[in-house]
Amino acid sequence: MRLRKVLIENFRGLKHLELDLDDITILIGENNCGKTSVLEAIRIALSRAAMRRIGSFEDHDYHLADATSSPGDSGTLQIILEFIEGKQGEWPVEVIQGLADAVVLDSSGLYHLNFVLSSSWDKSLKEFITDWNFVDANRKVLPKAKRPVVIGTLQNFVSVFYLTALRDAVRDFSPKSTFWGPFLRNPSIPDAIKTQLEGELVALNDKIIGAEQRLKQVSNSLEKAQKIVSLGQKDTVSIEAIPSRIWDMLSRAQVNVAAVTGASLPLVKHGAGTQSLATIFLFESFLAAGVNKPDPHTSFFLQIEEPEVHLHPSAIRSLWPTLAASPEQKIIATHSGDLLSEVPLTAIRRLKRTTNGVEVRRLDPKALSPEETRKAQFHIRRHRGELFFARVWLLHEGETEYWILSEIARLAGIPIEENGIRLVEYANVGLASLLKLADQFGIQWHCLCDGDQQGKANATAASALLNGRSAADHISVLSEPDIEHFLCNTGFGGVYEGNISSQSTITVKPGHIDYWPQVLKSQQGKFKVPCAIKVIQAIEASGTAAIPNFLVQIVSRAVALSGV
Amino acid sequence: MSLELRQLNESQLQAVTWSEGPLLVLAGPGSGKTSVLAHRIAHIIGSSPDARFRILGLTFTNKAAMEMRERVYELIPSVTDRANLTTFHGFAADVLRQHGSHLGISPDFSILNADEDRSEIFSDAIEYAIQRGELYTEQDKALLPLLTNLIEKRVREKDFERRIRDTDLAFKLASLSQLYRRELQQHNALDFPLLISLACDLLSDFPAAARHFRLVYPQICVDEFQDTNLSQFELLTALVGTDPSGLFVVADDDQIVYQWNGASPERIEDLRKKFNMSTLELPQNYRCPASIIEIANNLISHNSNRTKQGLPVGKSNGKGSTNAIRALSFISPEQEASWIAKDIASLPIEAREFCAVLGRTRNLVEGVANALSKSGVSFTTSVKKNEFLSSPMKWLHSMLRLANARGDREQLRKACSAFYDLEGVKLVPKDVLAASSAMGGDLFRAFITEALARRSSLDSECISLLMVPAQNLADRMQYQDFVTKSFEWFDVLKSNQQSSATAESFTDYNEESAVWHNLCDSICSRYGAEDLSLNILLQELDLMPKQAPPPPNAVRCYTIHTAKGMEFDHVYVVGMAEDLLPSYQSTRRGATSKEVEEERRSCFVAITRTRKTLTLTRSLTYFGYPKRPSRFLTEMGLA
Numbered sequence A: 001m002r003l004r005k006v007l008i009e010n011f012r013g014l015k016h017l018e019l020d021l022d023d024i025t026i027l028i029g030e031n032n033c034g035k036t037s038v039l040e041a042i043r044i045a046l047s048r049a050a051m052r053r054i055g056s057f058e059d060h061d062y063h064l065a066d067a068t069s070s071p072g073d074s075g076t077l078q079i080i081l082e083f084i085e086g087k088q089g090e091w092p093v094e095v096i097q098g099l100a101d102a103v104v105l106d107s108s109g110l111y112h113l114n115f116v117l118s119s120s121w122d123k124s125l126k127e128f129i130t131d132w133n134f135v136d137a138n139r140k141v142l143p144k145a146k147r148p149v150v151i152g153t154l155q156n157f158v159s160v161f162y163l164t165a166l167r168d169a170v171r172d173f174s175p176k177s178t179f180w181g182p183f184l185r186n187p188s189i190p191d192a193i194k195t196q197l198e199g200e201l202v203a204l205n206d207k208i209i210g211a212e213q214r215l216k217q218v219s220n221s222l223e224k225a226q227k228i229v230s231l232g233q234k235d236t237v238s239i240e241a242i243p244s245r246i247w248d249m250l251s252r253a254q255v256n257v258a259a260v261t262g263a264s265l266p267l268v269k270h271g272a273g274t275q276s277l278a279t280i281f282l283f284e285s286f287l288a289a290g291v292n293k294p295d296p297h298t299s300f301f302l303q304i305e306e307p308e309v310h311l312h313p314s315a316i317r318s319l320w321p322t323l324a325a326s327p328e329q330k331i332i333a334t335h336s337g338d339l340l341s342e343v344p345l346t347a348i349r350r351l352k353r354t355t356n357g358v359e360v361r362r363l364d365p366k367a368l369s370p371e372e373t374r375k376a377q378f379h380i381r382r383h384r385g386e387l388f389f390a391r392v393w394l395l396h397e398g399e400t401e402y403w404i405l406s407e408i409a410r411l412a413g414i415p416i417e418e419n420g421i422r423l424v425e426y427a428n429v430g431l432a433s434l435l436k437l438a439d440q441f442g443i444q445w446h447c448l449c450d451g452d453q454q455g456k457a458n459a460t461a462a463s464a465l466l467n468g469r470s471a472a473d474h475i476s477v478l479s480e481p482d483i484e485h486f487l488c489n490t491g492f493g494g495v496y497e498g499n500i501s502s503q504s505t506i507t508v509k510p511g512h513i514d515y516w517p518q519v520l521k522s523q524q525g526k527f528k529v530p531c532a533i534k535v536i537q538a539i540e541a542s543g544t545a546a547i548p549n550f551l552v553q554i555v556s557r558a559v560a561l562s563g564v
Numbered sequence B: 001m002s003l004e005l006r007q008l009n010e011s012q013l014q015a016v017t018w019s020e021g022p023l024l025v026l027a028g029p030g031s032g033k034t035s036v037l038a039h040r041i042a043h044i045i046g047s048s049p050d051a052r053f054r055i056l057g058l059t060f061t062n063k064a065a066m067e068m069r070e071r072v073y074e075l076i077p078s079v080t081d082r083a084n085l086t087t088f089h090g091f092a093a094d095v096l097r098q099h100g101s102h103l104g105i106s107p108d109f110s111i112l113n114a115d116e117d118r119s120e121i122f123s124d125a126i127e128y129a130i131q132r133g134e135l136y137t138e139q140d141k142a143l144l145p146l147l148t149n150l151i152e153k154r155v156r157e158k159d160f161e162r163r164i165r166d167t168d169l170a171f172k173l174a175s176l177s178q179l180y181r182r183e184l185q186q187h188n189a190l191d192f193p194l195l196i197s198l199a200c201d202l203l204s205d206f207p208a209a210a211r212h213f214r215l216v217y218p219q220i221c222v223d224e225f226q227d228t229n230l231s232q233f234e235l236l237t238a239l240v241g242t243d244p245s246g247l248f249v250v251a252d253d254d255q256i257v258y259q260w261n262g263a264s265p266e267r268i269e270d271l272r273k274k275f276n277m278s279t280l281e282l283p284q285n286y287r288c289p290a291s292i293i294e295i296a297n298n299l300i301s302h303n304s305n306r307t308k309q310g311l312p313v314g315k316s317n318g319k320g321s322t323n324a325i326r327a328l329s330f331i332s333p334e335q336e337a338s339w340i341a342k343d344i345a346s347l348p349i350e351a352r353e354f355c356a357v358l359g360r361t362r363n364l365v366e367g368v369a370n371a372l373s374k375s376g377v378s379f380t381t382s383v384k385k386n387e388f389l390s391s392p393m394k395w396l397h398s399m400l401r402l403a404n405a406r407g408d409r410e411q412l413r414k415a416c417s418a419f420y421d422l423e424g425v426k427l428v429p430k431d432v433l434a435a436s437s438a439m440g441g442d443l444f445r446a447f448i449t450e451a452l453a454r455r456s457s458l459d460s461e462c463i464s465l466l467m468v469p470a471q472n473l474a475d476r477m478q479y480q481d482f483v484t485k486s487f488e489w490f491d492v493l494k495s496n497q498q499s500s501a502t503a504e505s506f507t508d509y510n511e512e513s514a515v516w517h518n519l520c521d522s523i524c525s526r527y528g529a530e531d532l533s534l535n536i537l538l539q540e541l542d543l544m545p546k547q548a549p550p551p552p553n554a555v556r557c558y559t560i561h562t563a564k565g566m567e568f569d570h571v572y573v574v575g576m577a578e579d580l581l582p583s584y585q586s587t588r589r590g591a592t593s594k595e596v597e598e599e600r601r602s603c604f605v606a607i608t609r610t611r612k613t614l615t616l617t618r619s620l621t622y623f624g625y626p627k628r629p630s631r632f633l634t635e636m637g638l639a
Helices: A035-045 A093-098 A148-157 A181-185 A191-211 A213-223 A246-251 A272-289 A313-325 A370-382 A385-389 A399-411 A431-440 A453-464 A483-497 A515-521 A528-542 A549-562 B010-016 B033-046 B062-075 B088-103 B115-131 B138-152 B157-163 B167-186 B192-205 B207-216 B230-240 B265-274 B290-300 B333-345 B349-354 B362-374 B391-404 B409-423 B429-439 B443-452 B460-466 B468-476 B480-496 B501-506 B509-527 B534-543 B584-588 B594-607 B631-636
Strands: A003-011 A014-020 A024-028 A077-084 A103-105 A111-122 A127-135 A158-163 A256-258 A264-266 A299-305 A329-333 A348-354 A357-362 A392-396 A421-425 A444-449 A475-477 B023-027 B055-059 B083-087 B110-112 B189-191 B219-222 B247-251 B278-282 B325-330 B355-359 B555-559 B568-573 B610-619
Touching: A003 A035, A014 A035, A014 A348, A014 A357, A024 A035, A035 A077, A035 A111, A035 A158, A035 A299, A035 A329, A093 A148, A093 B207, A103 B088, A103 B207, A111 A148, A148 A158, A158 A272, A181 A246, A181 A272, A191 A213, A191 A246, A272 A299, A272 A313, A370 A385, A370 A431, A385 A421, A392 A399, A392 A431, A392 A549, A399 A421, A399 A483, A399 A528, A399 A549, A421 A549, A431 A444, A431 A453, A444 A453, A444 A549, A453 A475, A475 A549, A483 A515, A483 A528, B010 B033, B010 B278, B023 B033, B023 B265, B033 B055, B033 B062, B033 B083, B033 B219, B033 B247, B055 B062, B055 B088, B062 B083, B083 B088, B088 B192, B088 B207, B088 B230, B088 B534, B110 B115, B110 B192, B110 B534, B115 B138, B115 B167, B115 B409, B138 B167, B138 B192, B138 B230, B157 B167, B167 B189, B189 B192, B192 B207, B192 B230, B207 B230, B219 B230, B230 B265, B247 B265, B290 B325, B290 B594, B290 B631, B325 B333, B333 B355, B333 B362, B333 B568, B333 B610, B349 B355, B349 B555, B349 B568, B355 B362, B362 B555, B391 B409, B391 B443, B391 B468, B391 B480, B391 B501, B391 B509, B391 B534, B409 B429, B409 B443, B409 B501, B429 B443, B443 B460, B443 B468, B460 B468, B460 B480, B468 B480, B480 B509, B501 B509, B509 B534, B568 B594, B584 B594, B594 B610, B594 B631
Parallel strands: A024 A329, A024 A348, A158 A299, A299 A329, A392 A421, A392 A444, A444 A475, B023 B247, B023 B278, B055 B083, B055 B219, B110 B189, B219 B247, B325 B610, B355 B555, B355 B568, B568 B610
Antiparallel strands: A003 A014, A003 A077, A077 A111, A103 A111, A111 A127, A256 A264, A348 A357
16 A cells, blocks of 8 residues: 555644655655655544544644744644555455445546545634544545544554654664564464574573683572571572573673774774664664565555665665665655656656645656656766755856856855755757756746857746746846857966967957867867866956856846755 | 353354344244344354454444343453444434545434424525525414425435426425525534434545444344334435445334335335345244234234234243233223223232233323322323433533533523523523624634623522633533533532422422433443543434333333333233224324224334233223224134
8 A cells, every 4th residue: 555645734834745756765855854754644633643632743843924823723634645546456356345444436437545634723622632534535524434443554554664764773782672672572482493592591591600610609698698587499599690581681682793994893893884774774674574474465655864874875876775775665755966867757756845834856758858857867877866956057168157157156145955956967968958858847937048149048048938037037148159159258368378289370360259169169179167267367367257147147046046 | 252142042142143144033933033133233243353453333223222232242342343233313313423524514403303493594594585685474484394204215406306296395395405505514413314314425426434433344234124214214225335234134024014104014125135135034932921912913914914924923932921912991981991990900009010001192191090090199291302301411411412512502592591490590692692793703612702791690609610611622622521510510400499480390300300410321332431422422422312211110001112122021001992003193004004004003113012910901982982892802812
């Protein structure tokens, strides 16, 4: 049974949010945009707390519209979960039988299960009151499903496991841990072997104690206590060097991992990265072992928050196959571009805070052609996963513009990182595909196009994607054919005049319309990037007043867009 | 979980443990068929403890469903969620609640169980149409029974023409049917015939829904199949689909007494052929003394259209004296009645509740009831009651229904009239309606507001009821407090008004409030009191009869139809005369007509209710005319 749609209203920072879920869904977005709230909302809705009338939520769970409002003012907190069959017969018969009164059918005969959890302030009781229901397609309550046994059955069939960002091997590998505990508590050792082992443990204990004469003496003198106070039958005093029962033995089990030196060290003595990774793999084997599965038809719903924590980028990338391999439905919240580089584009949901609340953006598989998708997969997702975390893409032709734009921003004191601006080269991918991709994910963009024929074609293509947005805010076109001509015309020609190859001769005087074109044609070697760097150095030497205004404007526009 | 099956006889055991496809069990009276059904359900559940499928047990009446629930619960108290034991109507309501959205039905619909409510809505529909200038007349309001008949026969609107020769009438009925359905939809209500009919439509037009119920209920048990009418049979057919392997049907064609309601002896044969069912008979009678079995066999052998052709009803295991049967005649119906009363009065008082006086018509039975009354013997006549009649209960029920359907004018009218009876404060439905426009058409809130506006004329209990509890009901559909506080208010009213004129409104109150609590307790035990929503409570109440349980030591005075499925130590059948049993209407159709055969089955049902003694009485005259002894007396070998 898979969760396909989530609707959240008035929960923590989320006024209204709708989210579609795939088998694997990756949530990205800036800090504080509500990723954790989404995970928490789903977890609460599928937990025992959902069944309580009072106290299912804490005060801070109720959305606060502004600084002066108090919990409950914003209206009913609501979490709606929709489980939908992907194809007929997907849900096991036992699931349908167990939830017989709660499921409904859509017009194509696919099963839906719609669960609504709502909580609001009751003026007369002076309490937050929580209520739950199963509803039909029109959100009308299905009265026969309103029985505790039905919600219990749902929770039986869908088990949520939440691996928070704060992983701690000491806690996660303790006998009380959700994931490690079951392995220790319910060993699958056959009874005969267990009895034999326990016998051997007792014998071994006796040997150890017997070998240490001083312990034997302690034991004997303690026996005397029995003569003074009546304690029990025989053998009142025993010293256990090792536990004599299997469960007791196992509860002390600890995981050792060989360190680089070859010495076997307890896991908790390893670095944070190893501990974090170990916890994730423990989670994995917990699921694989099927311990705690309340029913053979139970589906796990896994929530993993920031699996990348403490991990080296290569480790993050190699984590993906593990995460992807298990058949359970997953939702992963991440800040890692390295993780995204392994993920299909369609799995990504980008959460973005807007003036109207939090918006969820995703790639519509039809928005890009297969060729465009392939390029985007390769150049952007594969190599620059971090771009999906940007607020604004400042798109430019090639490497020269990269140096010019980033350095000019630095020199002009415009903090582009802080504003979530990333420079994106479009020569290889194609400008239009990138703009479409940005629009799909709700990323703002500004592009710089050359003034030559190809550049103008790019600008035209970009204009076609404006959809009513202002051209000035999004597209800048050089008045010159390319950036080098532009730099020559804005006072940095000297850099290029110093790089003319000895075989070339310039046939016109400075000031002539063909002068700079001839200079640029006569450059020696791979000159573009080295010259650009020289231009930057020249600006640095002569002060910010020398920065061409056109370029400052481009960066400033990008900054302005980051606030949209 | 193992089940005690040893008390069953061989054929009962065979039926209980049957697993070779669809089975039709032909069971005579007193053969323990209810017990077989209950054991089978318990057996299936008990032998599949880890499975989640459910068993659907369909019965004809609520009483039978309730009895079945009790029996199954006795056998396996731990499992309650795996058997859905309900009536055809109850199941149809389940179907429509869950999947009705595909037909534009909202799951919180209410069920019209009173004929006057149906007529009212039908009349309203016609009046609105007349106001719109459509060509209907006042006389068309009389067409509801005809329309109902078509719906129950599962004739779709487009096929009316083929059933009714008068083309104009057929056309009119089709458009009236649409008007009526639209009007019901406005009220978010359904009536009994449509409940079944729409459930049939849904299951046949929307196969996924039928598949759903087949997955959930791979085992379907039907009790008293002989009494199902055509639309109920279609509902069963749509549900079973092409895989009848889990179908288990209990029937006795010798007991068909609902022919007037669409039941027919051929239907059992249709069923058997349609699903290629194996047949098993439960011939052993555990109820009746041997001599009664013998006369019952004599009697029923005169019917031609029998499934158990040529087979005896069975040997009796019954005990009792050989002279268990008396046949007596009297000069007049009065003497007949008073003799019976005297005879029963001579029995020990604790034996009387096991006595039944049965008659073909209510009239006959009432004659004896009067005589019993004169002799100081307590009795019950079990008049079926669909609605509460005392003003307090009427007010409570209509207010709850109004809270559930905030725009229901019919309930508003009832609430206003009952409120006047209780508090003497006249709220005019029209004024409440006007006030509701400021509240989004919420008639419940408008009623509360209008009533509180007259606060000075109200009792303090009434005011406090209308403050917080009514508000909680309006805001959050929390009705429990409202109900509790209503009863507190009623009790205060009752003690104040013992002598006043309005005491009349409380005539049936004690009895009805007891019925209310009984019904609510039984519904709560099925759904769990905490989570029983108002909507479900009302829907379940709509499906249940509201008459009171009989008083202690009361002689049962029932019509033969009412007595179906029951058994008594001492049975008195009155009016064993021609034109009464068999009825005049049936004999007019000829001695071998199916009408006379149904009368014969009625007589068969009546005499096979007997555990110990049977007394058949007749008067030489009825209604001033001499009447010959019933032919059935001869057929039984008693004349």
